[in-house]
């Protein structure tokens with residue numbers, strides 16, 4: 001899996017939340033920044049039709065890997081929503097959320113100076129792609145500074161303390 005983000009604590013945490021949160025199986029989903037596809041695999045395991053899932057990532061190597069592994073799903077190379085069309089009932093994102101520092105400049109985990117740059121772009125763009133009752137499940141951390149939740153309604157679904165940070169999963173939905 002060279003060049004593909006290996007599932008880590010953040011991945012497993014979000015995956016556990018997905019298993020608990022998903023009540024309806026007939027939903028159209030985007031797995032943003034899919035990496036290894038762990039979140040999509042979780043959805044498939046709980047009974048969501050792979051054809052209803054779109055996996056997307058900015059990294060070409062990830063896309064090639066996903067095309068082999070998820071042959072029934074849609075796989076799209078995209079910088080956030082740049083190549084995405086349509087409306088979705090669920091948008092999942094385990095983003096790069098850590099602030100840049102000299103130890104962390106990796107594209108998989110570094111979300112810019114404050115850690116929130118990619119998340120904030122994602123939140124601006126995602127609005128248009130959510131169906132009327134659509135939800136976003138977004139992971140962030142206490143190290144992610146200045147996340148701008150805009151006009152989304154939000155609920156903190158779960159938290160998890162790790163050695164050097166605390167992870168958060170938020171559920172977000174539109175008010176208008």
Ligand SMILES: C[S@@+](CC[C@H](N)C(=O)[O-])C[C@H]1O[C@@H](n2cnc3c(N)ncnc32)[C@H](O)[C@@H]1O
Nearest residue numbers: 005011033034035057058059079080094095108
């Ligand atoms: C922390 S990893 C998460 C991977 C996987 N979803 C998981 O839960 O393990 C973040 C992923 O987002 C992708 N990514 C980074 N910037 C992106 C962007 N602007 N648009 C789409 N994907 C992006 C990275 O290539 C990486 O695969």
